[in-house]
Structures are given as structure tokens and as C-alpha cells.
Amino acid sequence: MATRAPDIAAGRLSPEQYAVNFSDIHPPLSRHEALVEADRCYFCYDAPCVKACPTTIDIPLFIRQILTDNPIGSAETILSQNILGGMCARVCPTETLCEEACVREAAEGKPVKIGLLQRYATDTLMDEVGEQPFERAAPTGKRVAVVGGGPAGLAAAHRLAMHGHDVVIYDARQKAGGLNEYGIAAYKAPDDFAQDEVEFVLSIGGITVEHGKALGRDVQLGDLRGAYDAVFLGMGLAGVNALALEDEALPGVADAVGYIADLRQAEDLGALPVGGRVVVIGGGMTAVDVAVQSKRLGAREVTMVYRRGAEKMGASLYEQELAATSGVVIRTHAKPLRLVVEDGRVVGIVFEETAEQDGRLVGTGATFELPADMVFKAIGQILVPAALNGSAETIGLDGGKIRVDAERRTTLSGVWAGGDCAATGEDLTVAAVADGRIAAESIHRALSAG
Amino acid sequence: MANLASNFIGIKSPNPFWLASAPPTDKAYNVVRAFKDGWGGVVWKTLGTDPPVVNVSGPRYGAIHSNDRRLIGLNNIELITDRPLEINLREIKEVKRDWPDRALVVSLMVPCEEQYWKDILAKVEETECDGVELNFGCPHGMSERGMGASVGQVPEYVEMVTRWCKQHSRMPVIVKLTPNISDIRQPARAAKRGGADAVSLINTISSIIGVDIDTFSPLPSIDGKGSHGGYCGPAVKPIALNMTAEIARDAETRGLPISGIGGVTTWRDAVEFMALGAGNVQVCTAAMTYGFRIVQEMITGLSEYMDSHGFTSVDEITGRAVGNVTDWQYLNLNYVAKAKIDQDLCIKCGRCHIACEDTSHQAITSMVDGIRHFEVIDAECVGCNLCVNVCPVQDCITMEEMVAGTDPRTGFPVTGEYANWTTHKNNPMAKPAVVAEPAE
Ligand SMILES: Cc1cc2nc3c(=O)[nH]c(=O)nc-3n(C[C@H](O)[C@H](O)[C@H](O)COP(=O)(O)OP(=O)(O)OC[C@H]3O[C@@H](n4cnc5c(N)ncnc54)[C@H](O)[C@@H]3O)c2cc1C
Ligand SMILES: Cc1cc2nc3c(=O)[nH]c(=O)nc-3n(C[C@H](O)[C@H](O)[C@H](O)COP(=O)(O)O)c2cc1C
Ligand code: SF4
Ligand code: SF4
Ligand code: SF4
Numbered sequence: 037m038a039t040r041a042p043d044i045a046a047g048r049l050s051p052e053q054y055a056v057n058f059s060d061i062h063p064p065l066s067r068h069e070a071l072v073e074a075d076r077c078y079f080c081y082d083a084p085c086v087k088a089c090p091t092t093i094d095i096p097l098f099i100r101q102i103l104t105d106n107p108i109g110s111a112e113t114i115l116s117q118n119i120l121g122g123m124c125a126r127v128c129p130t131e132t133l134c135e136e137a138c139v140r141e142a143a144e145g146k147p148v149k150i151g152l153l154q155r156y157a158t159d160t161l162m163d164e165v166g167e168q169p170f171e172r173a174a175p176t177g178k179r180v181a182v183v184g185g186g187p188a189g190l191a192a193a194h195r196l197a198m199h200g201h202d203v204v205i206y207d208a209r210q211k212a213g214g215l216n217e218y219g220i221a222a223y224k225a226p227d228d229f230a231q232d233e234v235e236f237v238l239s240i241g242g243i244t245v246e247h248g249k250a251l252g253r254d255v256q257l258g259d260l261r262g263a264y265d266a267v268f269l270g271m272g273l274a275g276v277n278a279l280a281l282e283d284e285a286l287p288g289v290a291d292a293v294g295y296i297a298d299l300r301q302a303e304d305l306g307a308l309p310v311g312g313r314v315v316v317i318g319g320g321m322t323a324v325d326v327a328v329q330s331k332r333l334g335a336r337e338v339t340m341v342y343r344r345g346a347e348k349m350g351a352s353l354y355e356q357e358l359a360a361t362s363g364v365v366i367r368t369h370a371k372p373l374r375l376v377v378e379d380g381r382v383v384g385i386v387f388e389e390t391a392e393q394d395g396r397l398v399g400t401g402a403t404f405e406l407p408a409d410m411v412f413k414a415i416g417q418i419l420v421p422a423a424l425n426g427s428a429e430t431i432g433l434d435g436g437k438i439r440v441d442a443e444r445r446t447t448l449s450g451v452w453a454g455g456d457c458a459a460t461g462e463d464l465t466v467a468a469v470a471d472g473r474i475a476a477e478s479i480h481r482a483l484s485a486g
Numbered sequence: 487m488a489n490l491a492s493n494f495i496g497i498k499s500p501n502p503f504w505l506a507s508a509p510p511t512d513k514a515y516n517v518v519r520a521f522k523d524g525w526g527g528v529v530w531k532t533l534g535t536d537p538p539v540v541n542v543s544g545p546r547y548g549a550i551h552s553n554d555r556r557l558i559g560l561n562n563i564e565l566i567t568d569r570p571l572e573i574n575l576r577e578i579k580e581v582k583r584d585w586p587d588r589a590l591v592v593s594l595m596v597p598c599e600e601q602y603w604k605d606i607l608a609k610v611e612e613t614e615c616d617g618v619e620l621n622f623g624c625p626h627g628m629s630e631r632g633m634g635a636s637v638g639q640v641p642e643y644v645e646m647v648t649r650w651c652k653q654h655s656r657m658p659v660i661v662k663l664t665p666n667i668s669d670i671r672q673p674a675r676a677a678k679r680g681g682a683d684a685v686s687l688i689n690t691i692s693s694i695i696g697v698d699i700d701t702f703s704p705l706p707s708i709d710g711k712g713s714h715g716g717y718c719g720p721a722v723k724p725i726a727l728n729m730t731a732e733i734a735r736d737a738e739t740r741g742l743p744i745s746g747i748g749g750v751t752t753w754r755d756a757v758e759f760m761a762l763g764a765g766n767v768q769v770c771t772a773a774m775t776y777g778f779r780i781v782q783e784m785i786t787g788l789s790e791y792m793d794s795h796g797f798t799s800v801d802e803i804t805g806r807a808v809g810n811v812t813d814w815q816y817l818n819l820n821y822v823a824k825a826k827i828d829q830d831l832c833i834k835c836g837r838c839h840i841a842c843e844d845t846s847h848q849a850i851t852s853m854v855d856g857i858r859h860f861e862v863i864d865a866e867c868v869g870c871n872l873c874v875n876v877c878p879v880q881d882c883i884t885m886e887e888m889v890a891g892t893d894p895r896t897g898f899p900v901t902g903e904y905a906n907w908t909t910h911k912n913n914p915m916a917k918p919a920v921v922a923e924p925a926e
Contacts, residue, residue, distance in 0.1 A: 074553070075553035
């Protein structure tokens with residue numbers, strides 16, 4: 037039987053086409069556009085948009101500051117609640133957060149473009165002033181260890197440094213920024229914005245970053261608790277869920293998060309191989325991101341397969357539309373049944389159609405096969421508890437994530453946690469920033485009291 | 487299409503929309519363009535004596551904008567025409583000859599000596615224009631030279647110059663008043679005593695439009711210095727409406743024809759001026775902002791309005807609201823209105839709540855049973871209308887008259903009987919008997 041040679045190739049497009057495909061998906065507002073848009077804000081009382089922002093930025097105030105031609109003051113309003121306001125302005129799914137709550141969404145289906153206005157203000161500050169606007173309080177002599185230099189860790193470290201504490205960030209990777217650097221879709225934060233922002237955050241001083249230091253491998257939780265006055269865990273979700281199918285480890289199957297990390301780090305996108313026919317399994321933000329980016333890398337056919345209906349997808353309606361307009365085919369109500377293997381590699385995948393009965397998902401027995409040069413798993417990430425257990429410490433978990441209270445305290449005294457690794461809100465950059473800031477304030481209170 | 491023909495003090499025009507004396511009427515070129523677009527008449531840019539005045543060669547206008555840069559107020563430091571008198575007169579004559587059905591009035595400003603007025607009137611008469619307008623209004627530049635507003639602010643001068651003009655000319659004379667005065671009735675009465683056929687108002691209001699907060703020069707800035715200018719445009723309309731009404735309802739000037747000016751931008755503005763007593767309107771800033779074509783919206787809007795109200799002549803609009811302008815002391819204190827929010831239209835911005843809560847009468851909820859909800863508390867609402875004014879949604883909050891029952895705020899029954907301050911028990915000067923509103 038003749039074998040199908042897998043069609044996996046780099047350089048499917050011209051260099052110009054890669055540049056176009058991965059340029060800023062929402063170009064920034066010009067000054068004129070920003071002023072006109074800012075004028076649309078009603079300066080609401082007890083504004084619903086603020087309530088919908090996980091970091092509770094004073095949105096009416098920052099927009100009014102733009103309106104009065106004070107973008108620097110506006111940026112300070114934003115950054116005082118969310119030091120990663122620049123990245124959040126680019127990556128927040130505003131259509132399910134502040135902009136969904138905006139009264140002008142109710143009024144005419146066109147919310148104030150809060151995200152783009154936030155970007156206008158923060159970009160202006162970063163471009164014109166360059167450094168972040170906060171100063172450190174007098175040194176307290178207290179030391180805090182932060183595990184993970186993603187949005188949660190950076191937000192915590194910044195707030196702690198601001199209060200005068202000394203912070204050491206331990207990060208397993210070579211660059212800080214977490215998924216801002218390794219995960220977010222390339223066209224949402226082009227031009228190395230993630231690293232610029234890390235530098236901007238760290239410029240407050242008092243923060244040291246130990247790169248390539250993993251908790252559970254290079255440092256242990258018990259030692260950190262002994263050596264520091266407090267510990268904040270913000271290591272995200274380092275593991276990915278498996279499909280639980282035979283042959284999953286064979287070539288041809290890849291984990292979406294890992295592939296996106298390679299894409300984000302690629303010097304030359306033209307050198308990154310991508311399949312001709314790509315199948316993505318999952319219905320969340322990661323699934324959309326890997327599907328759209330595969331398409332933009334030049335894949336001919338990209339199909340996203342989700343086991344439930346579109347309304348249940350983790351990806352917002354806006355993101356589903358983005359996938360559709362990028363040429364991704366979305367198939368719902370189908371779950372992977374088995375992988376098709378030839379010559380020791382995966383060349384296709386068989387799905388079973390599903391239906392929901394009394395809220396439960398059941399297979400209908402009907403099946404179909406999709407040929408695939410690459411199959412991406414994008415069905416969620418998980419905490420790697422080994423990092424915690426390796427230190428012989430036990431820490432309370434909640435649905436596979438670290439259990440925390442409202443102040444982001446874990447069950448271990450002196451240890452706080454936030455971001456994706458903690459059982460808090462949604463897994464979003466902005467939610468991680470909120471956790472980091474809330475935890476830092478709690479740590480500061482604890483250290484000030486002791 | 488209603489008949490919009492206008493006859494203002496014997497000057498006929500196909501519609502009551504005239505361009506005010508200003509840059510849009512400074513040359514035949516502009517005026518012909520305006521007539522082609524449908525303007526009923528123009529008041530030619532003010533003529534003076536030769537040699538002509540000289541304007542600054544830097545910025546002469548400044549503006550107030552809403553945040554999306556809609557122009558809501560304009561200020562200028564421009565003088566009267568800076569072209570030689572002969573050229574203006576020749577062009578006026580030609581334009582009047584070519585456009586006989588349009589009104590062409592010539593604005594004049596010369597020093598306060600009889601001979602000057604006599605000379606210029608003779609020359610203007612030869613153009614066969616329809617009338618003259620005496621510019622006693624310009625508040626900047628010319629007033630420093632004893633002309634414009636510096637004449638308009640002294641009723642005796644107004645009367646004297648008006649009388650000269652009536653003596654030395656057979657043309658209709660319109661006296662253009664300055665608003666830079668505390669009681670507009672004084673110069674209006676003086677104009678009438680001098681024999682004026684009509685008054686026109688307002689000219690511009692003395693103003694500094696802004697300051698450059700980096701160079702600290704007033705705006706518009708001429709080499710780092712600024713001078714007060716004249717303010718006009720939509721922002722001045724309320725001031726002009728009040729002054730129009732004051733003259734229309736004054737016992738001495740009642741019936742004196744008025745040409746309404748100041749912020750007229752749409753047909754609605756024109757109807758408001760006419761309802762308060764104006765026979766026609768003049769427009770400057772709106773044309774300078776949008777060009778002459780706006781008159782087409784004015785014409786169709788007015789026509790539509792007249793048809794829907796069954797008016798067959800623009801004169802039927804003139805003065806319709808004058809009888810309803812009264813003194814505060816005659817307002818009905820027994821009239822009770824309460825704000826009402828249409829919950830289907832409400833978008834829950836909370837502006838009504840915070841306005842009433844912080845600065846008015848704490849009469850609008852923000853939360854009901856833990857849910858964001860904005861509703862008027864009748865027992866607290868004084869009916870002030872602030873919430874209506876701040877609500878961003880058209881017609882979402884309305885003022886509803888209470889016609890029966892008890893006002894939950896005061897506990898007083900609503901009787902529908904008229905009673906005003908002159909007889910109120912809290913008024914130390916109250917008259918014992920019920921005094922009805924005097925018939926106007
Ligand atoms: C593909 C993808 C796309 C996404 N797109 C969006 C988006 O558009 N908008 C949005 O709001 N959210 C998006 N998210 C979610 C968002 O990126 C995360 O919610 C957010 O980054 C969480 O921040 P964090 O700091 O908790 O974790 P992370 O960003 O994951 O950072 C964790 C850090 O800890 C380090 N680390 C891990 N393990 C260890 C260890 N054992 N020891 C030391 N350091 C360790 C990592 O190197 C990393 O730097 C996306 C996620 C993915 C995967
Ligand atoms: C730039 C400018 C120049 C003006 N020049 C004159 C003038 O020469 N003579 C005059 O009587 N009024 C002059 N005015 C006043 C206008 O005729 C008019 O009374 C005033 O602008 C109010 O009307 P508006 O709100 O429609 O502009 C001028 C106004 C402007 C804006
Ligand atoms: S809800 Fe919309 S209009 Fe209201 S304050 Fe927020 S952004 Fe402005
Ligand atoms: S009318 Fe005045 S008092 Fe009544 S609710 Fe509105 S703002 Fe408050
Ligand atoms: S101001 Fe108008 S739209 Fe806003 S809450 Fe009040 S009634 Fe509703």
C-alpha cells in the first residue's frame with residue numbers, strides 16, 4: 037500500500053505575506069481617532085465597564101483624561117490598577133469583559149473602544165516617557181520570592197517592589213513574560229512588545245530575575261519559605277491535557293501551546309514548518325490561536341473540531357468569527373475517536389459525532405475521518421503538581437489548581453498564589469494581573485503587620 | 487411646498503433666510519454663490535470710508551469646539567470691509583441688477599458726524615440696493631475708533647444717527663444692535679425714536695476665546711498678543727433669543743420689525759427666532775462653518791414645518807411665542823411636574839442619578855433590590871429637569887405634569903388652579919387679592 041507522504045513544509049509564503057499576516061491585528065488609534073472615540077464615553081456613574089474589568093481600572097476617568105488631551109495622566113490611571121495595561125489593551129477579550137458591559141453596547145450595539153483607548157494611552161506613555169511612572173517606597177528590608185515571571189508574577193513583583201520590598205523572580209524559562217512572550221497570538225502583540233513591557237515593569241527597581249530556575253527542579257518551596265519573608269506562586273499551567281488516544285505520542289500530533297511558543301520565538305516565520313492540512317482539537321482561545329496562525333503560516337486547510345456546540349466554546353463569538361474569516365473551518369459536536377497511523381506517523385483522525393442529552397455529551401455512533409498532516413491538541417492546560425510536591429510540601433488544591441482565598445493566600449502559611457495556577461477566575465492575562473496585585477497587597481499587609 | 491416668500495419692511499425675498507453682514511457677503515463672488523444656492527437675501531459686509539481699514543494678516547478667528555470638533559462658538563477680530571468703497575459699490579449695483587428678486591441690504595459704519603453719513607448714503611442709494619443696515623454692533627477694533635459698539639452702547643447716539651439716515655435717504659433703515667449692553671430695550675427704543683424701520687440683533691459678543699497655556703497669549707494670537715473679539719455661532723443663540731423677545735414684548739418697541747441674528751444654524755433655530763418676534767433671520771457662522779448649501783436644509787425644513795402646521799405665510803409664525811414670555815413672578819407655582827424614566831430606553835449609564843444625587847435633590851435611585859436600576863422618587867423630585875438635560879438618550883427621561891392627586895413631595899393637593907409669587911404667602915410683598923397674569 038502506497039504511503040501518503042506528509043505535507044509539512046516551511047516557507048509556504050513570500051516574506052512580504054508573512055509580514056502582512058502577522059502584523060498588528062487591531063492597528064492603534066491615531067490621536068484624532070482617540071479623541072473622537074473618547075468623546076463617546078458617557079462618564080457613567082458606578083460604571084458597568086469598571087465592574088467588568090478584572091483589574092477594576094477606572095475606565096471613565098482614563099477616557100476623560102484622553103479627552104482632555106492628557107494621555108500620560110490617563111496611562112497612570114490605567115497602570116496604577118494594572119501594570120500590564122499595555123498588554124491587556126492588546127490581548128483582553130474586551131468583547132466579553134469591559135466592552136460587553138459598556139452602556140453603549142446596550143444603547144446601539146457599539147461599545148466605546150475601551151481596549152484601543154487603553155492602548156492609545158499606555159503606548160503614548162511608553163513611547164513618550166519611556167519609564168513607568170511609579171516610585172519605590174523606602175526599603176522595608178523584607179524579601180519576597182516570586183515563582184514565575186508571567187503576568188501574575190510580574191504584577192505581584194511590581195506592586196511589592198513599589199511598597200519597598202525586595203523581590204526575586206524565579207522563572208523556568210530564559211525570558212520573562214510567561215505566555216505574553218510564549219503564548220499570545222503573534223499578531224496581537226507584534227514588535228517584541230512583551231519584552232519591552234517586561235523591561236518597563238522591572239524598571240521600578242528592586243526586582244531580580246533568576247532565569248532558567250524551575251521550582252521543583254532548581255529551587256524547592258520549602259527552601260524559599262525558609263529564605264524569604266513570603267512566597268508568591270505564579271507559575272501558570274506548565275502541562276497540557278492529553279487526548280487519551282492510542283498513538284498520541286507519534287509524530288504528526290503536536291501540542292498547540294508548544295507549537296505557538298516555537299512560533300513566537302521564531303526569528304523567521306518562513307523557516308517554521310506547518311502542515312498542508314491541519315486539524316485542531318479544542319474550542320478555546322488556544323485552539324483558535326493555533327488554527328488561525330497555522331492558516332496565516334500558509335496551511336491550505338485548517339479544521340477546528342469541538343465536541344460541543346458553538347455556544348459552549350471557550351473562544352468568544354468574536355474569536356470564532358476571526359477564525360471563520362481567516363479561513364478556518366469550525367466543526368462542532370464531534371469528539372476524537374482514534375488516530376489514523378501510517379508508517380509510524382499520524383496521517384488522519386477519526387471523529388465520532390456527538391449530541392447532548394440532558395446536559396451530558398454522548399456519542400451518536402456516526403463517524404467521519406479527516407486527513408491531517410498535523411493534529412494539534414488544544415484541550416486545556418494543567419498544573420504540574422510535581423513542582424510543588426517535589427519540595428515535600430503539601431498545598432491544598434481545588435480542581436487541580438492551587439486553592440486560594442479572596443486575598444490569594446494558599447493553605448500554606450506565608451505562601452500566596454495567583455494567575456492560571458490558582459483556582460480563581462478565568463485564565464486570562466488580565467485576571468492573572470489582578471491576582472498578582474491583590475496578592476501583593478495582602479503580602480504587604482502581612483509583612484507590615486509582622 | 488409652503489410659500490416661504492418674505493416681505494420684511496417692504497423688502498421682498500423668496501425666503502426669510504438672509505446672510506448677515508460678514509465675510510460671506512464681502513464680495514460679489516461670494517454673494518452670487520450664495521444666491522445660486524438659494525439664499526433669500528444678504529446684508530453686504532459693512533462699508534466704511536476710504537481709505538479702507540486694514541485687517542491683521544494672522545489668525546483672526548478662534549473657536550470653541552465640542553470634543554468631536556463640532557464648532558459651537560466662533561470669535562473674530564475682523565474689521566469691516568477692507569476693500570475700496572468704489573469696488574464694493576460697483577459690485578453691489580451689478581449683483582442687484584442680476585438678482586432683482588433677492589434682498590440686498592448694505593451695512594454701513596462711518597464716524598459719528600452727519601456729513602459722513604450723508605455722503606455715504608448718497609453713494610449707496612445709487613446702487614439701487616433695497617435698504618441699509620447701520621452697524622452699531624462691532625465690539626472690537628472699530629469700537630476703539632468711536633464706531634460700532636461704542637455707538638450702539640449709547641442710546642442717544644443710536645437715535646441721532648438713525649435720524650440722520652432717515653433724513654438723508656429714502657431707503658429703509660435697519661439698526662443693528664450690539665448685545666454688549668445690560669438692557670437691550672434701551673438702544674431698541676432709541677432706534678425707534680430715531681425713526682428706524684427695523685432693528686436687527688444680535689451682533690457679536692465681546693469675548694476672549696481662549697488662552698494658549700504654553701505661550702500665555704490670548705487667542706487668536708497675533709505675534710504673541712491677543713485682543714478681545716466678537717463671539718457668535720450656536721453658543722450665542724440663547725442670548726440672542728432673549729434679547730429678541732425683550733424687544734418684541736416691550737411696550738415701547740412692540741411691533742417694531744426685528745431681523746433675528748445669532749447662532750441660527752437650522753430651520754428650527756429660524757422658527758424659534760420668528761416665534762419670539764423676528765420677521766426674518768440672518769445667518770453668518772453656520773454658513774462660515776458648512777458653506778452656503780445649508781440653506782437648502784433650512785428651506786425644506788421650514789416648508790415642511792409650515793405645511794404640517796397649516797401656516798400659509800411666514801408672517802403667521804412671527805410673534806407666536808411672544809405672549810408666552812412672561813416675568814418669573816407670573817409663573818404658575820401650582821404647576822407640578824415630575825421626571826419619569828422610560829425603562830425600555832434607559833441604558834443605565836447612571837448620569838441622571840449622580841447629577842441629582844450630587845447636585846440636586848437625591849431623587850433618583852441607582853440600585854433597587856441589589857440591581858442597578860434608575861428610577862425617580864416622586865417624593866423627592868422637584869421637577870427641575872436636570873436629569874432630562876444630562877441623559878444621553880433622547881426622550882428617555884420626560885417631565886410629566888401632575889394633573890390630579892397630591893404632590894408626594896410637598897403633601898399639597900394638585901388643584902390645577904393658577905397661583906403665582908405675587909400672592910404667595912412666603913412673599914413679604916404679597917398682594918392680598920389674587921392677581922391674574924396681565925394680558926400681554
Ligand atoms: C495560546 C494561548 C493564547 C492565549 N491568548 C490569550 C489572550 O489573547 N488574551 C488573554 O487574556 N489571555 C490569553 N491566554 C491566557 C493567558 O496567557 C494566561 O491566562 C496568562 O498568561 C496567565 O498568567 P500567569 O502569570 O498565571 O501564567 P503564565 O503566563 O503561564 O506564566 C507562568 C510563568 O511561570 C514560569 N514557570 C512555569 N513553571 C515554573 C516552575 N516550575 N518554576 C519556575 N517558573 C515556572 C513560566 O516560564 C512562565 O514564565 C492565552 C493562553 C494561551 C495558552
Ligand atoms: C468674521 C466675522 C465678521 C463679521 N463682520 C461683521 C460686519 O462687518 N458687520 C456686521 O454688522 N456684523 C459683522 N459680523 C457679525 C455677524 O453679522 C452676526 O451678527 C454675528 O456673527 C451673529 O450671527 P451668527 O451667530 O449667525 O454668526 C461678523 C461676524 C463674523 C464671524
Ligand atoms: S460603560 Fe461605556 S460609556 Fe460608560 S463609562 Fe464605561 S466606557 Fe464610558
Ligand atoms: S427633575 Fe430634578 S429633582 Fe427630579 S429627578 Fe430630575 S434632577 Fe432630580
Ligand atoms: S441618564 Fe438616562 S440612560 Fe442614563 S441611567 Fe439615567 S435614565 Fe438611564
